[in-house]
Amino acid sequence: MFDETPQNTLPGAIKLPGAVYTISVEVNGKACTEEAPAQMTLLQFLRERLFLTGAKEGCGVGECGACTVLLNGRAVDACLVLAVEADQASVRTVEGEARDGELTLLQRAFIEHGAVQCGFCTSGMLLSAQSLLESNPHPNREEIVEAISGNLCRCTGYVQILEAIEAVGEGMEEGG
Amino acid sequence: MIRPFKYSKPRFLREALEALEKENARALAGGSDLLVELREGKSQAEHIVDVKAIPELSCFSIGKDGIIIGGQLTLNELAESKELGQTCPILGDAARTVATPQVRNRATLVGNLCTASPAADLAPPLFVLGAAVVVASKEGEQRIPIQQFFQGPKKNCLQPGQLVLRVEIPPRSTGRGVFMKKSRVRGHDLATINVAGWTNPQAGILRICIGACGPTPVLLTSSDELYQRAVCRDELLDGLATLAQDQIAPIDDLRASAAYRRSLVTVFLGRMVRILFPEEGGWPHV
Amino acid sequence: MSADQDYKYIGKGISRLDGPEKVTGSAMFVHDMTLPGMLYGKMVKSPHACARIVSIDISEAEKSPGVRAVLVGRELPYKVGIYMIDKDILAKEVARYHGEPVVAIAAQSELAAEEACAKVKIVWEALPAVLDPREGLSPAAPLVHPELASYSYMKGVFQPQPGTNISHHQKIRKGDVEIALAKADVVWEAKFYNPPVQHVAMETHTCIAQALPGSQVQIWTSAQSPFTVRNLFSACFGIPHQNIRVHVPYVGGGFGGKAGIHLEPLAYLLSQKAGGRPVKLTMTREEEFGAMPSRQGLYSQFTTGATREGKIISLVAKYIWDAGAYADYGVNVGRAASYSGAGPYEIPNCHIDSLVVYTNKVFGTAYRGFGHLEALWGIERNMDIGARRLGLDPVEFRRRNVLRPGAKTITGETVTEHTGRVDLCLEKVAEEIGWNGIQTEEERAQAMAGGKVRGKGVALLHKAPAMPVFTSSAALLKFNENGSVDLLTSIIDYGQGTYTALAQAAAEELKMPIERIQVPWESDTAMTPYDWQTVASRGAFMGCKAVIAAARDALQQIKETASQVLRAPVEELVCRDEVVFVAHRPEECLSYREVVMGYSYPNGNSIGGPVIGRGHYIAQGLTHLDLETGQGLPALDWTYGAHGAEIEVDLDTGEITVLNLATALDVGQVLNAQSLRGQIIGGVVQGLGSALLEEFRFSPQGRLLNAGFVDYKIPTSKDLPRKMSQHIILTEQLDGPYGARGVAEHPMISVPGAIGNALYDALGIDFFELPLNAERVWLGIQRKRSETQDTLPGAIKLPRAIHLDKGGA
Known part of the structure; x- marks a missing residue:
């Protein structure tokens, strides 16, 4: 299913056992074909191969949500997905949310409601929230709390984040 | 960092089974446990066999033959299934308590079982429902009762070359269940204890399973007899508490002391029985 | 407003x-940065709390693919520190905590560096460790730093005690406590404990350093204080300030953990050894917990004397800080907490000894609140205990003792009309939680029949910046x-x-x-x-x-x-x-x-x-504190505040639900209403972490057992109080900008105290130790029930209690 090369070449030309695969992923609406060693996580792929550094590594083990991206529309921890697993999939990262410099409603609401402090959790938080709003345009407080419960934030105490998401939900037109 | 390995994503079961016969081969479904093991060096896997393209693992059906859940089904797919919610809500209830929404979008029910944690949240419901794990190897398929599947802490009964295809839950005419979990925090956490109960009053059946209180989930023995014998709910409750305290073997660990776990078991059994048998008046529930 | x-x-x-x-x-964080030719650093860490390094064999590591530099401690004739210069960049003869860096490797990739680290062979000789600061005070205790006498430190401010494990002894002496205690109508004693915890900034410590020709250095770092990084770096290596350039882009949270200097010297030395290629050192979350500094633990004890009318006339307090292996900011935490160490009360006779004690654990540093959350946990619980002894309402007892204009603080500073109004903060939170006095034992017994009980509590707070006079x-x-x-x-x-x-x-x-x-x-x-x-x-x-x-x-x-x-x-x-x-x-x-x-x-x-x-x-008019009496003017501005909490306790599980958490702060003037609210809510929720969830757990050998988010829990969106409210008092700070004063740390300080006091109100049980997790509360309930001959469900044998009394405190 994959083109497999016998040597696993890392940046800096260190030869390690293993294999490199060529994968095709749609990232933020754009098709891209890149090489990735088997052990490379989707998070490393996005950050180190595509230089999309919005998704952060906060723990590397799926506990903090700072690396949240949308994989085929669903929020996942990019640190717990191998890049090769994303072959033929679509991925959305925070960099693809604003279109032509125009912030999304949610991004604007995060700014206006003081939902951002240090900003390190923000990318992941936004995508968890965005995925909720796309499947459930008018979520109640409990649903919002649940949707971002896998995204740790140490700065805000969450309240202003919940308020920002709630405001977007309340402001959304049916089907919008 | 994850050490290098070889990755394959077979489209045919036979291919996957062959690949899994290799030394240090591991099956990859959701990856939420495996990737952590790889990162922390707890797994030395050299061949990772992605099972997400094998058609035999994609089945999900609810019908007169019971419930069949394939190895690719994620916890959120179970939690979101309206049909499953109507037929057998305790599976979704348990699935919703596992880890975070992001993890539940990847983690599978079968993976949760394969990790074989004593605290696996999906185990107690499957134990009380009498589920079986269907395992394939080159020799063919094998149905393993879930109790035998769990062999010890993080130890399942799979041999090299074996792969779990699906979990089968036998059909039930009537009955109702409850799942409960106590963690240290309201946010995502492993279970300090978890319990599931299932009863079919007409048939005089009551099954209770308690997780995180022994090397494997503990399915209480003799709970049916106790239920059939009990003259009132309080007697059942007292009897179950005694039964549970005899059969569980919790340990002290970072999450809780054994004594606290024992106390929680009694508390949650009480809460569970009150939900399973809501009216004190109509005893016995037949 | x-x-x-x-x-x-x-x-x-x-x-x-x-x-x-x-x-x-x-937004670009150091976490996101790569430079051309950049190498990645990894560290080999001590597997012992205290052990002698018998030998280190790096021959295999040096040959490992992609390796460009391997460093061991003995080749580094440097020491680093902010107030006490006591820390090796890599452990030399002895490693002083489990997780202390011993060998560092720079390689072409993180993986190559990690693989090389696995090839380092170290022979260790385990030594007896000091794991409890109270034991560390015993003359028989091993010395964490036998060379203490030779260390440089900030003289005139700190007082290390060579030949002991004490890195600083802060004394506060006001009035005559002996005479006052003899005159007091009621005297009570209480002891408290706070475990070490962590900041948990979402961006872990990370930096890139590059050694350039001509002793020029470039550093990009996730740090709170670029000039302090530069100053300490200069002091450490003898490189002139102008040669060192420190860049700080966006920083993913700090909370005190990124004050001072941390990974920068090691990254620089690796770069130097690798021929000047830039080297990036990033902590994994596990390393962040186990190798990077924490908030030190505290054992506190109070002997308090009051008149029948409820006026405190004497307070003797002792603070014993579990500082860990290096002083870092810990010595100043011990100093700052002591000059606030009587709470926001006017106490005519006060005697405080604050001992910062080296132990063989990961070292403490600054953490939002700088010792005040720890000290005020004890102080504010002690106030409620005292109120009970006096038969007074806890709010009324506080009213009779709070600092008011004209009062003198324990360091001799006079409170003025413009210092801030802690009394108004108290009244506001009491009103907000509907305070109507502490419950009686009969009321409690009645409530307990229902399986869930409620309680209310208040706690006050104060803090001034802890900083040098200049x-x-x-x-x-x-x-x-x-x-x-x-x-x-x-x-x-x-x-x-x-x-x-x-x-x-x-x-x-x-x-x-x-x-x-x-x-x-x-x-x-x-x-x-x-x-x-x-x-x-x-x-x-x-x-x-x-x-x-x-x-x-x-x-x-x-x-x-x-x-x-x-x-x-x-x-x-x-x-x-x-x-x-x-x-x-x-x-x-x-x-x-x-x-x-x-x-x-x-x-x-x-x-x-x-x-x-x-x-x-x-900062205007600050003075050093007198070394013997602690008298002087340490505070730029005092910010006062109060928390009020209403909680519900599940008697079967011990689980606390916070129903209402009100916060009032005298901020002087609001600078930005949105960020003020964000700071208060964020601080309160962080305080809830300290109150209910967070603690380092160590093995008997001193290994940190919960170095990760699996077993170190911080609040999530599901762990919030049902209701939170923020209230602002505006007493203009005359020299503050537009009348404002500092407010970033204060919102978390007395959250534990308010909840601990509410817990007493609910259960009639005094808790002395944090965190108030469900199991600890359950244990308290079981003990009370067994004392009152109540039957336990299922005849459960209780585990041994976690005792405060141990060693020579």
């Missing part, structure tokens, strides 16, 4: 200036060609909202729209002006003071040029809406834009020049 009526920007809820970068993922800030306002302004500062905004507040002050003073003020999100010691550190809730206070001065300087420059053009004296000129004009003839005017790059007359003659406003501020 009336004082802000006259301001256009101050007090308003202006959204963060960096919002767009942060919501689009374009602390200063500077700001530059640099005009651009279009009349807009770059605001340059070396205060770091790692989330607090400081830059937005500084921009508000600049816009306010320069009389121009805030949209035209930009605060570049990178501080650089070669480009941005000096600032001591971003710590201690001093950034907005001192930064705004510097910005106000800089704005006035800029306006003066604008007016001087305009004065010539408009042929009017400077004093007759007024600035408004980016225009400078003659006060009585507004039509005689110039736009800023016409002046700020120099004014050109029609014939081409030009005057003036680029306008750069320069401002500074240095």
Whole structure:
């Protein structure tokens, strides 16, 4: 299913056992074909191969949500997905949310409601929230709390984040 | 960092089974446990066999033959299934308590079982429902009762070359269940204890399973007899508490002391029985 | 909130200036940076709490693919430290905590560095460790630093005790406690404990360093204080300041954990050994917990004497800090907490000994609140215990003792009308939670039948910045060609909202729209002006003071040029809406834009020049504390506050649900309503973590057992109180910017106290140790029931209690 090369070449030309695969992923609406060693996580792929550094590594083990991206529309921890697993999939990262410099409603609401402090959790938080709003345009407080419960934030105490998401939900037109 | 390995994503079961016969081969479904093991060096896997393209693992059906859940089904797919919610809500209830929404979008029910944690949240419901794990190897398929599947802490009964295809839950005419979990925090956490109960009053059946209180989930023995014998709910409750305290073997660990776990078991059994048998008046529930 | 009526920007809820970068993922953190040719560093860490390094074999590691540098401690003749220079960059003869870096490797990739680390062979000889600071005080205890006498330290401020494990002994002596205790009608004693915890900034510590020819150094670091990194780096290596350039871009949270200097020296040494290639060192979350500094643990004890009327007349307090292996900020935490160590109360006779004790654990550092959360946990529980002994309502008992104008603090400072109103904070939270007195035992017994019980509690707080007397800030306002302004500062905004507040002050003073003020999100010691550190809730206070001065300087420059053009004296000129004009003839005017790059007359003659406003501020009038009595003026500003909590306890599981958490703070003046609210809520929730969830757990051998999010839990969105409210008291701080005072740390300080007091109200059980997790509360309930002969469900055998009394405290 994959083109497999016998040597696993890392940046800096260190030869390690293993294999490199060529994968095709749609990232933020754009098709891209890149090489990735088997052990490379989707998070490393996005950050180190595509230089999309919005998704952060906060723990590397799926506990903090700072690396949240949308994989085929669903929020996942990019640190717990191998890049090769994303072959033929679509991925959305925070960099693809604003279109032509125009912030999304949610991004604007995060700014206006003081939902951002240090900003390190923000990318992941936004995508968890965005995925909720796309499947459930008018979520109640409990649903919002649940949707971002896998995204740790140490700065805000969450309240202003919940308020920002709630405001977007309340402001959304049916089907919008 | 994850050490290098070889990755394959077979489209045919036979291919996957062959690949899994290799030394240090591991099956990859959701990856939420495996990737952590790889990162922390707890797994030395050299061949990772992605099972997400094998058609035999994609089945999900609810019908007169019971419930069949394939190895690719994620916890959120179970939690979101309206049909499953109507037929057998305790599976979704348990699935919703596992880890975070992001993890539940990847983690599978079968993976949760394969990790074989004593605290696996999906185990107690499957134990009380009498589920079986269907395992394939080159020799063919094998149905393993879930109790035998769990062999010890993080130890399942799979041999090299074996792969779990699906979990089968036998059909039930009537009955109702409850799942409960106590963690240290309201946010995502492993279970300090978890319990599931299932009863079919007409048939005089009551099954209770308690997780995180022994090397494997503990399915209480003799709970049916106790239920059939009990003259009132309080007697059942007292009897179950005694039964549970005899059969569980919790340990002290970072999450809780054994004594606290024992106390929680009694508390949650009480809460569970009150939900399973809501009216004190109509005893016995037949 | 009336004082802000006259301001256009101050007090308003202006959204963060960096919002767009942060919501689009374009804000660049050190975490995100790579440089050409960059190597990755990894460390081999000690597997023992205390052990001698018998031998280190790096031969295999050096041969490992991709390795460019391997460093061991014995080749590094350096020591580093902020107040006490006691720390090796890599352990040399002895490793002093489990997780201490021993060998460091730089390689082409993180994986290659990690693989090489696995090939390092170290022979260890385990040594007896000091794991409990109370045992560490015993004359028989092993010494964590036998060489203590030889260390340099900040003299006149700290008092290490060579031959012991004490890195600092702070004394506060006011009045005569013995006589007062003898006179007291009621005397009570109590002991408390706080475990070590962690900051858990979402961005772990990370830095890139590059050693360049000619002793030049470039550092990019996720740090709170670029100039302190530079200063300590210079002291460590003897490299002149001007050769060291420290860049701080966006920082993913700090909370004190990124104050001072951490990974920068090691990254630099690796770069040097690797021939000058830049080296990046990033902590994994596990390393962040196990190798990077924490908040130190505290054992506190109080002997309190009061009159029958409920006036405290004597307090003897002892604080024993579990400092870990190195002093870092810990010595200053022990100092700062002691001068606040009686709480916001007027106590005529007070005697405090604060002992900062080395132990073989990961070392402590600054953490939001700087010792105050720890000390006030005990102080505020002690107040409730005292109220009970006196038969007084806890709120009333506090009313009778709080600091009021005219009172003298325990260091001899006089409280004035303008110091702040802790009494009003108390009344506000009491009202907000519907305080109506503590429950009786009968009321409790009645409630308990229902399986869930409720309780209410209050706790007060106070804190002043803990900083050296010479602390200063500077700001530059640099005009651009279009009349807009770059605001340059070396205060770091790692989330607090400081830059937005500084921009508000600049816009306010320069009389121009805030949209035209930009605060570049990178501080650089070669480009941005000096600032001591971003710590201690001093950034907005001192930064705004510097910005106000800089704005006035800029306006003066604008007016001087305009004065010539408009042929009017400077004093007759007024600035408004980016225009400078003659006060009585507004039509005689110039736009800023016409002046700020120099004014050109029609014939081409030009005057003036680029306008750069320069401002500074240095803390006024602070004194060192007398080493023997602790008397002196340590505080730039005191911020007072109170928390009120209502909780519900599940009697079967011990689980606490916080129903209501009210916070009142006397902030003097609101600078930015939105960030103030964010700071309060964020602080309260962090305080809840300390109150209910967070603690380091160690094995009997001193290994940290919960170095990760699986077993170290911080609050998630599901762990919030049902209701939270924030209340502001505005007692103008005379020397504060617009009357404001610092408020970043305070919201978390007495959350544990309020919840602990509410827990007593609910259960009639005193809890002395944090965190108040469900199991601990359950254990307390079981003990009370067994004492009252109540039957336990299922006849459960109780585990051994966690006892406070151990060793020589």
